[in-house]
Amino acid sequence: MHVTRRNAIALTAAAIAAPSAAAQSSSRLDRLYNNAHVIDALSFAHKWDDDEWAAVQQSGYSGIVTSLDRRDLQNAIDELLAWKKRAEEFPDRYLIALNAGDFARAKREKKLAVMMNFQNSTMLDGDVDNIDALHALGMRCFQLTYNFRNLVGDGCLERTNAGLSDFGVEVVARMNKTGVLVDLSHCGSQTTLDGIAFSEKPVAITHSMVEKFRPGHPRAKTDDQIKALADKGGVFGVAALGYFIGKNPGTDTTIERYADHIEHAVKTIGIEHVGLSTDFPVRGLESWITKEDWYEPRLTIFKPSYDVQWPPYIPELDTPDRFRNLVAVLDRRGWKTGDLERLLGGNWQRLFKDVFGG
Numbered sequence: 001m002h003v004t005r006r007n008a009i010a011l012t013a014a015a016i017a018a019p020s021a022a023a024q025s026s027s028r029l030d031r032l033y034n035n036a037h038v039i040d041a042l043s044f045a046h047k048w049d050d051d052e053w054a055a056v057q058q059s060g061y062s063g064i065v066t067s068l069d070r071r072d073l074q075n076a077i078d079e080l081l082a083w084k085k086r087a088e089e090f091p092d093r094y095l096i097a098l099n100a101g102d103f104a105r106a107k108r109e110k111k112l113a114v115m116m117n118f119q120n121s122t123m124l125d126g127d128v129d130n131i132d133a134l135h136a137l138g139m140r141c142f143q144l145t146y147n148f149r150n151l152v153g154d155g156c157l158e159r160t161n162a163g164l165s166d167f168g169v170e171v172v173a174r175m176n177k178t179g180v181l182v183d184l185s186h187c188g189s190q191t192t193l194d195g196i197a198f199s200e201k202p203v204a205i206t207h208s209m210v211e212k213f214r215p216g217h218p219r220a221k222t223d224d225q226i227k228a229l230a231d232k233g234g235v236f237g238v239a240a241l242g243y244f245i246g247k248n249p250g251t252d253t254t255i256e257r258y259a260d261h262i263e264h265a266v267k268t269i270g271i272e273h274v275g276l277s278t279d280f281p282v283r284g285l286e287s288w289i290t291k292e293d294w295y296e297p298r299l300t301i302f303k304p305s306y307d308v309q310w311p312p313y314i315p316e317l318d319t320p321d322r323f324r325n326l327v328a329v330l331d332r333r334g335w336k337t338g339d340l341e342r343l344l345g346g347n348w349q350r351l352f353k354d355v356f357g358g
Helices: 007-018 022-034 049-058 073-091 101-109 129-137 166-176 187-199 224-229 257-271 293-301 322-332 337-356
Strands: 064-066 095-096 112-118 141-145 182-183 206-210 235-236 274-276
Touching: 007 129, 007 235, 022 101, 022 322, 064 101, 073 112, 073 129, 073 322, 095 101, 101 112, 101 337, 129 141, 129 166, 166 182, 166 187, 182 206, 206 224, 206 257, 224 235, 224 257, 235 257, 235 337, 257 274, 257 322, 257 337, 274 337, 322 337
Parallel strands: 064 112, 095 112, 112 141, 141 182, 206 235, 235 274
Antiparallel strands: none
């Protein structure tokens, strides 16, 4: 085409007026994300202060599964009552999630739904009836074990691999009856398989990673384990903690590798059984931790096989915008809208409905 001064001006004006492809894509993804129910299946706060609430608002989260202290029964009761008080003090911010519908309600009301969860079963004090008592106070989920052995079974750092005890089998049965989600995130290999096998309801691995990209790490789950979970109708949550995702910060510890973990899980068990989690506060880690008070103590708390790295975060996932950033990565990889919505929170909502209704 012969370009005259007049049509050159017209072409320039049209180019300025028309949004770029990148801007159109960003707008489309923003609409998708803003309409989705976004659930982080393991998050907590250094402090539930105004800064954390600002991070929640930026995140676009509909809800979280939180982590409460679980030293013993009284400690657990105190934690649940503290959250009840917090929700009463800030009714415009927090909603204690007792069923799946509470996450949709929180989305509508621009609040954060918070599911009460313990990362161990030590707070039962060896008495299965305490499940009913804690459920009555709002608990809806707990891990059968943390890293080491307890009365229920072996954790992922235990030398042995004994699986569930008889008491553990009784605990799983009572959780099913009462309506408490079984979480196997920190469980040992056999305890994980036993938890799935003995549960009559779908179970969760709220925050872990795939063994393919983190071979030998005690917190990683094998394909056989996550397949068994999916066969029972459960959901596998991929955690965003840096040293879960890769071994070498800055090289294989990236948001792209995080997406690799997710895509491997989806390829292995189907999009209907994969969700998201962080295993750290909504505001992220960099803003408040130091190497001295966070990293160095973990070198003594955890066995060397845990392979704790510094820094423990991935920059693009340490911001409250983390899952927006992830959606952009997955969109470039060709993900469909419906699959992104399932990953962001739809699968967790389905699991919650299966376990405790709503």
